Amino acid sequence: MIRWLICTATRQSADAVSSIATTAVFALLDILDALLCYIYALLDALLEGKAGSTVSCYCYGKRERTEKSCRTSETIHDRGNQWRKLLMGAEEFLGLNNRSTGKEGGKEASVKQGGGSKAKGGRWSDCNCESCVSWEREDGRKLHVVAEKSTLHPLEKAEAVIFLHGFQSSSSLWTETVFPNLSESAKANYLFFAVDLLGFGDSPKPRDSLYRLEDHVEMIERSVIQQFNLDSFHLVAHSMGCIIALALASKYPSSTKSITLVAPPYFSASSGEKASRIMMNRLAGKRLWPFLSFGSSVMTWYEHVGRTICFIVCRNHRTWERVFKFLTRKREVPFLIRDLTRHTHHSAWHTMHNVICKGAEYLDSYLQDIRTAEIPILVVHGSKDQIVPLECSFHIKSAIPFADVRTIPGANHGTVIVGREIHFTREIEATWDASRVRKQDLRT
Template sequence: MGTTRSALILLAKAINEILSFIVFSILDVLDVLLCFIYKLVDFCVESEWKACYCSSAKEAITSSGKIFVSEQGESKIVCVCSSKLQLEDVSDTLYKRSSLVSDISKSTVKELRRLKVKKTTSMSSTTTTTTIMRSCEKVKNGTTVRSTFNIDSTIVEMLQGKIERQGSPPIPRWSDCDCKICNSWSTSSCKETLFVHAEGPKGKVREDVLFIHGFISSSAFWTETLFPNFSAVTKSSYRLIAVDLLGFGRSPKPADSLYTLREHLEMVERSVIDPFKIKSFHIVAHSLGCILALAIAVKYPGSVKSITLISPPYYSVPKGEQATQYVMRRIAPRRIWPLIAFGASLACWVRTFLLDGFMCHTHNAAWHTLHNIICGTAGKLDEYLDAIRNQVNCDINVFHGRDDELLPVECSYKMQSRIPRARVNVIDKTDHITIVLGRQKAFARELEEIWKRSSSG
């Protein structure tokens, strides 16, 4: 029986590998075709070519444009904020993604260049080949130090368009949803702040609790599940605050945003921490929101009373691996099985607020947030966790569904190895979504115990 079962498992893995290769090869070709089609539609409908992340990096740009720089595996974009220049982190996974078509193209171009160089060398032994790179030089301790940057034209075009359009109202693209829900923010008086749902006593509150949702979700993930199940004592003592992150739910979805970590954090500060004058607060975060929760805790170490993370997307990156690319391979392994747990959960929990959260975003917001937050912060999470371990004196609790196929349980255990005092609670028979949905009352009680313990400590 054991031998037969092992043989069947190996056969299933082989079939999965073969089918995955076929399916993703077709999708890679389709990706190239759709890229060309979308560019044509852009030109016909909007009278201009739109930059896309299929474009290859160029070595030079016009002197009037801002530049995207990449050095030693880290990518930054030079942007203008008021009268200041800022370096903003972006993930290289936006424009460097392994695919069959790109790999074959690169190999072919590389081979043609090698043959061309070999032919040129044989024709004239005195001819030398020189690679020209944009670089900057500075003198340090009597020696010249050269720093070379790779320049990506895609980000440059996007940023140039952003600067040219400053002061003018955003124009939705033909491919963006133009429904009332997705665009209500553009006509409201709160264009510069997130949508915030707050419940609690009108007078003096004991403490605040900030709820941060995950990827392709909204504040309804909390307000429709946990908020109704908190006790009367909690509702009369704590101010419960749930936000729609930038680009999701009823919050602004600017087309010119790159949805970086800095942009997300600034919007949370501008919409919650500053206007509510929060001094002491607890944080509850799910999935992608866990990354923002860690960043907030690092920035406000003396204000955070407790941190509760649900299914955190944390992967311990092996030495020698590029963090962003490693995490992208883990969360998107290019396999057709198992199906993303979120899809299975959505099919099982067909509720209005889930569908609203899933649909109420733009592809621009979802795409950039996925890459710049989950993949782009992979190299920073260890620093955040070390800072929280050493500088943030608060209770830390991590919850994870044992059947979570989107983010495995090892993510939470790896986080605990970085912060030994963190309590990891693995819940049986739950996945990425059902760890909250379906056990709302139990989870509400668990949170209340965490807050009570943190306050008394």
Template sequence: MTATGRFVNKILSFIVFTLLDILDFLLCYIYKILDYLIEAESKPCYCSSAKEAITSSGKILVSEHGESKIVRLTSTKLQLEEISDTLYTRPSLLSEVSKSSSDELKRGNSMKQSSCHEKINNKRGGRGTIRSTFTTNSTIVEMLQGRIQKLPIPRWSDCDCKTCTCWTSSCKESLFVKADGAKDNVQEDVLFIHGFISSSAFWTETLYPNFSNTTKSKFRLLAVDLLGFGKSPKPTDSLYTLREHLEMIDKSVLEAYKVKSFHIVAHSLGCILALALAVKHPASVKSLTLLAPPYFPAPKGKQASQYMIRRVAPRRVWPLITFGASLACWYEHISRTICLVICKNHRLWEFLTKLVTRNRIRTYLMEGFFCHTHNAAWHTLHNIICGTAGQMERYLQEVKNVVKCDVNIFHGKDDELIPVECSYSVKSRIPRAKVKVVENKDHITIVVGRQKDFARELEQIWENASAIKS
């Protein structure tokens, strides 16, 4: 029966995702028309070539040893940003057919051009040469400067309510941070980093009320809304790269609250940022607690980012959580449509949820899910989860050898999105890490539903770390 179920899942998945490939292809042109009619500009998408998608948006693509980076202007200097190749390379049946047709067309054009160049060279006596060069000059810098907006307005398909745009009313662009606990006599700081399409409420509504008075008198609790999520800024011109996320955390939390040393608690996608942050501040991290870290070691010969997207989003209709992840990972325009229906109208959905449930169910998880933009979710998903897959080995090696802090890992045994093997893979790279697998808990209920127990576990971890440091 198990084998039959897998076979049916594969056949059904092939049919469903082939139809979704076609739908996303059609939505690409629909959104180009709508964007032009509503915003008087059709912004490029990743259905086209990477160079066209990025350079036409004012950013310059640089390819280096199979990796992709873009040159972008920040303030007055040019910076290299690492982007994931999964943004523009996601093989599917439709994309392969489209690509082969496009290659044939380009091949025909190149033959015509080479013929013309040959004729020109012959006229010049064979001395003429055609070179393709790209130089960064003042004109390019001016072009990039002209596209920088301090407070970019939301796109028509994004929500423009006060919650989603509250950051635009402040001239200081920083992340939303919910602080609790010690205020005057702060002995310890704790940074909480949420996962994908979530918010600080994942921590503040579950753990904050369950910490003891003793903990709240000693520890300052800092839960952050990541860039593009919750009440934090959602810039429309950002690519939500690792550097951007880390710099915003540094500026909004570590610098703003004058944090010298701190504990980190992170969930899912937040685990990647936590590891990168620990590597960036090795002497400052006192303990590292990871919940369901998305670490899939790529086999030799496999490209890490492409292997990652197939593990997180395997293009299967079952289980439902992987189906949702596949929609979010593989389909730029379908996921934008989902954001248009859900996120833009989140106030309506929140009202209906409260009406149906009669407030029996807290809506903080839904609020975190609703308050983001498609641009933020799409780029964070690819540039952080997929794009950093090749760097995870280095991060884990640095934590093992340089970051001398306790590492604790928690994982729900029933997690269907990030399997338990991921936590054991992290332990294989960091032998001192302690792994606790919680029975009958999944990707969300590893915290939600067991918040009292988890609060006690965290308090013990922090106390032990403080005792060792002292």
């Protein structure tokens, strides 16, 4: 009894200390982000002039929010920074509030296509390497796609498989894990496309795109489906890519032959709270531990702190890669590390809110379309995933009873694929083959 009381008191004390530490850290981040807002406003005006004013922050965007016209997430406009609200109130009282009110989320930006932009050059705080500014070229309006052709069938005869990666990742997730482990039968019968999503990897990173869900879908259509004249395809997606895959399947139900979702973020909105809010609070809630969750919360809640981190890390990704090679004496940087820097703050920030958070509002509809079309669906999830909880996959099972949900004991968000590449590849190959057999049976 005494031991139990001591353990309970110790646990309560630890929880209290953790709660105080969390409150203190995020209060400091609130202040820092509010101050950085003014610093970046000054630097943007000095270094970009009028161009800087067309890509303003969202600190002041709520009052003239135009969600109906641009379909951006409410989470991007209002993230509950009390210090920012106090500063806004002081500005209004003193008559100093002449700041831009978020045109980036307004009508000017909403008319632009996902792969194009009227502004020239990347932002001063972003990297301006070839892939980062490729959107400026006329031939740079398509995604970077790694294609593996069938060894047996011509393009029009082979079945296509489209691979979509998750947040802050790239096509390397698939080309470094699945592609080297494909069976000879799969290589003979299928055509593989691993996509760098808009704003990530070697794909264009336009500064004026809002990186909405429809922008990502449109770019995949343009760069893969239309480019290669695909009339049917299988989809394989990880994490955030699952939202885009479900959007594609909903749009092309008769063309989608199967779907494989790995660690899909999907929460039930039965509580009455908006799905976008549920997604942000569950995936990027303000917490200090585990560290990946802390990083997600900082990059989701704090626009200017996140921009500073990207200014230090992503803008100088080539330098950091050279340093890594020098220190480790390796010729190549591991793709899991390299991919973390291959984006801009603009592309990551908007994709987080406008795809992951905003996309949550459409998932129920997408799943209903897939259920109606009876598209075979395999869901794979690690039992120790600390980024996307295992319950998400069970929610999908509730929405689609015929979904095949498989839990991988001991696997986390990354090791559900990395470290078990051969077994994972055989799982998804079996899904494609089952769909192909089903198709042949329907023909006969």
